[in-house]
Amino acid sequence: MSDHDPHRPTGDISDAQAFDMPWAGQLSFGRAQTHRRVDEIDLAIVGVPYDIATTNRPGARSGPRAVREQSSLSAEFSQGLWPWDHSLFDRHRVVDYFDVGYAPGDTQAMLTNVIDHVGLLVKAGANVLTLGGDHLIAYPVLTATAAVHGPLSLIHFDAHSDTWDAGAELNHGTMFLRAARDGIIVPERSVQIGMRTPNVTHGFNVIHADRFFAIGIEETLAEIHRIVGDHRCYVTFDIDFLDPAYAPGTGTPVIGGPTTWQARQLLWGLADLDVVGADLVEVAPAYDAVTQITALAGATLAHDELYLLGLARERRQAAPR
Numbered sequence: 001m002s003d004h005d006p007h008r009p010t011g012d013i014s015d016a017q018a019f020d021m022p023w024a025g026q027l028s029f030g031r032a033q034t035h036r037r038v039d040e041i042d043l044a045i046v047g048v049p050y051d052i053a054t055t056n057r058p059g060a061r062s063g064p065r066a067v068r069e070q071s072s073l074s075a076e077f078s079q080g081l082w083p084w085d086h087s088l089f090d091r092h093r094v095v096d097y098f099d100v101g102y103a104p105g106d107t108q109a110m111l112t113n114v115i116d117h118v119g120l121l122v123k124a125g126a127n128v129l130t131l132g133g134d135h136l137i138a139y140p141v142l143t144a145t146a147a148v149h150g151p152l153s154l155i156h157f158d159a160h161s162d163t164w165d166a167g168a169e170l171n172h173g174t175m176f177l178r179a180a181r182d183g184i185i186v187p188e189r190s191v192q193i194g195m196r197t198p199n200v201t202h203g204f205n206v207i208h209a210d211r212f213f214a215i216g217i218e219e220t221l222a223e224i225h226r227i228v229g230d231h232r233c234y235v236t237f238d239i240d241f242l243d244p245a246y247a248p249g250t251g252t253p254v255i256g257g258p259t260t261w262q263a264r265q266l267l268w269g270l271a272d273l274d275v276v277g278a279d280l281v282e283v284a285p286a287y288d289a290v291t292q293i294t295a296l297a298g299a300t301l302a303h304d305e306l307y308l309l310g311l312a313r314e315r316r317q318a319a320p321r
């Protein structure tokens with residue numbers, strides 16, 4: 001990618017990204033450039049290293065860094081991520097905005113800071129891919145995104161529906177019911193895929209894992225399209241959607257889930273939808289295999305999500321509405 005003479009540094013740190021060496025170089029998503037000039041960003045990657053809303057084992061605070069590290073593999077080829085036919089980096093200003101901070105232990109600060117930073121980016125016209133963090137981080141991201149784009153369809157991949165009714169309790173299993181009650185997502189136009197835990201649907205369209213396996217990828221995609229249509233949507237991907245054989249490094253694993261190949265097929269099938277925001281959450285590297293398969297799955301699926309954002313962005317620019 002970089003064709004300058006490495007023995008003659010230009011003064012820019014991007015010289016040192018070692019593009020041909022996936023095991024080295026800068027720790028930004030896909031070796032994207034890093035800055036916070038919100039007016040100069042098309043696709044932003046934002047990390048939220050927060051995990052104190054977990055209901056089982058914590059550790060997703062280390063997710064953004066682990067996913068970024070493995071993203072040097074998903075972004076290894078200058079032609080783009082297979083099987084997409086282009087590199088996002090050639091067509092968009094892809095920028096890693098890095099992490100949103102908060103005082104450790106202060107959930108309210110995390111919520112406020114994510115709304116502020118994602119709000120700045122979305123208002124400036126960027127589309128944001130957020131790396132979690134536990135799934136609660138999707139709630140402030142949705143709040144900031146819906147403030148600009150209006151109430152959203154949620155396309156939700158997970159082993160859990162995260163619509164648990166626990167009154168005022170806000171944790172990584174309750175926030176989508178809260179978001180629905182806030183009016184920032186529209187349950188009737190939303191679809192949840194992969195559930196293999198008890199749940200009350202609360203008006204959401206739910207494709208449990210057993211039904212997904214029964215009807216297959218094509219019919220699942222058709223159903224998603226029937227439900228979402230041309231409504232603006234947000235894709236949220238909990239890595240525990242995958243079977244723990246493919247993603248052991250997560251806080252609340254549930255056996256009997258889909259494969260990484262099935263997950264990628266599903267994301268590829270969303271390429272014609274009006275996706276305005278996305279996240280990849282719940283990668284907890286401390287429980288990952290030494291092979292880092294969970295983080296690699298997370299990086300690759302997040303990269304697929306970035307393509308959804310890029311393609312939808314190009315269509316909106318070609319035909320504004």
Ligand SMILES: [Mn+2]
Pocket residue numbers: 158159160238240241252282
């Ligand atoms: Mn989950």
